[in-house]
Amino acid sequence: MYPEKLVFNENDNMFISYLGIIDKNNFISDDNLSRCDLVQYFSSNDIDPAIMNHLYGIVFNYSDDFHGRIPTIGEFIKKNNRECKGIGLDLNHIFSGVNKSLICPLMVVKGVSVKRSTIEIDESLNKNLGYNDVVGYHPDEVLRFNPKNITKLLNYPKSDAKALFRNINYLCQELYLPLIQRLDERIHTIGICHFVEPAMHCWHLKGLMTMENISEELRDAALDSLEKIFKDVPLPINNLKLWRLITKEWYEREKGGEWNKLSSQAQRRHLVNMIRHGSIGYSQCYTNLPSNLANLLHEAAFNRIMRQIANTFPFLRNECQRQWNYREKNNLSWSSIEV
Structure with a gap:
């Protein structure tokens, strides 16, 4: 008999029952969870590669922090730098040499969920599972992240655009700028299973569960x-x-x-x-x-x-x-x- 509810880590946002994502308040031990269960679950619900090809991971998601308003770089740093430092990202360094009164850009990265991202594979269940916030974009809806497009889209002075590009581009070569610098309802979350290569993905939706x-x-x-x-x-x-x-x-x-x-x-x-x-x-x-x-x-x-x-x-x-x-x-x- 399959376990009704499963969870991997109480502090993680990825909670999977045998047939769906469940609310984190409804968790039990992951002792009964098997690698086979997870592979079967993700295999049955894997997002088609054609969809994955057009999903972009969000670099800085501030959609919920400023009530729909695009913050300045200074505001964004003040609110998020402490948390970002906890995962090894220093926002003061990222925006070094950039005028902090300029708007904070919405940046997305193509294919981040297809790769292993920051998850290192080992024998632990927690390290083989992850999740990413993603947005679907048509190629016509994004511009490559470079000084020219930063200036064109965000009205940055050339010196600030070059500084931002220099600070961030080394992190990832597949960065893009959405033409519409707001996420609205387009943001969704996918679960990622790294037990197999290539990784498998499914939509993350709280509340689904199974009963035998x-x-x-x-x-x-x-x-x-x-x-x-x-x-x-x-x-x-x-x-x-x-x-x-x-x-x-x-x-x-x-x-x-x-x-x-x-x-x-x-x-x-x-x-x-x-x-x-x-x-x-x-x-x-x-x-x-x-x-x-x-x-x-x-x-x-x-x-x-x-x-x-x-x-x-x-x-x-x-x-x-x-x-x-x-x-x-x-x-x-x-x-x-x-x-």
């Missing part, structure tokens, strides 16, 4: 819990142009065909399927569960995410309805779009 034996009277409770967990969870990417690029990369990798030769209807079908399967918690809420509960939760998750897709991307609304009609015709399930 589900009785009939718990079915409504399970559905209610699912609704609460996903109530305010948006699609991981709200840019249709980026989803097109992701789906194109997936199709040409997996099918070996040319995306541009597909009909418009076929492209829309693949787009909807990619968004649904790539959405936060879609597979995690039913994968590996007993069949009776898995079918129930899969239908609920399917309907919820299809409504999200139809509401977020009107261009795909007809395709969402077509898939619902197909499921009804084949007695798979039924629903209608509720806007």
Whole structure:
């Protein structure tokens, strides 16, 4: 029988049950956790490489610290330097030679979650697991981090732009500047498993858990819990142009065909399927569960995410309805779009 709740480190934010991320207040010993369990969990819920190719790790995340306002460098240092020093990062050095009254730049790094980041692999569970805050960007939405673009985007004097570039560029060669210097709702968290190479990733969502034996009277409770967990969870990417690029990369990798030769209807079908399967918690809420509960939760998750897709991307609304009609015709399930 699988353990109901698992945790690796009380002080860590990565809490994984056998079938999902759970709240840190609901933890027990990790004694029953096995490497096999983790590999199976991440393998079942691994984010597609085409999505991972366009996720960027956040270098300095100040979205919650200044109530949506972009802070100055001086404000950012004052609030965060002590904490950063605890992980070996001196903000005074990072911004040395840069006017502290200038705005603090939002910087992102491409592929940080694909690498081992700061986690060193050893035999300990804690050292083989991690998490990263990420944002999805289309290539058109970011600029390479260099003095010219720092000046262009942030209006830095050339001397300050050169100083910032000199101080930071040695840390990572894949830094970028988002054209929109705000994160808003685009930030999400992924879990990372380094037990295998390449590392595997899944969306991090608190509240998901599994129970081995589900009785009939718990079915409504399970559905209610699912609704609460996903109530305010948006699609991981709200840019249709980026989803097109992701789906194109997936199709040409997996099918070996040319995306541009597909009909418009076929492209829309693949787009909807990619968004649904790539959405936060879609597979995690039913994968590996007993069949009776898995079918129930899969239908609920399917309907919820299809409504999200139809509401977020009107261009795909007809395709969402077509898939619902197909499921009804084949007695798979039924629903209608509720806007």
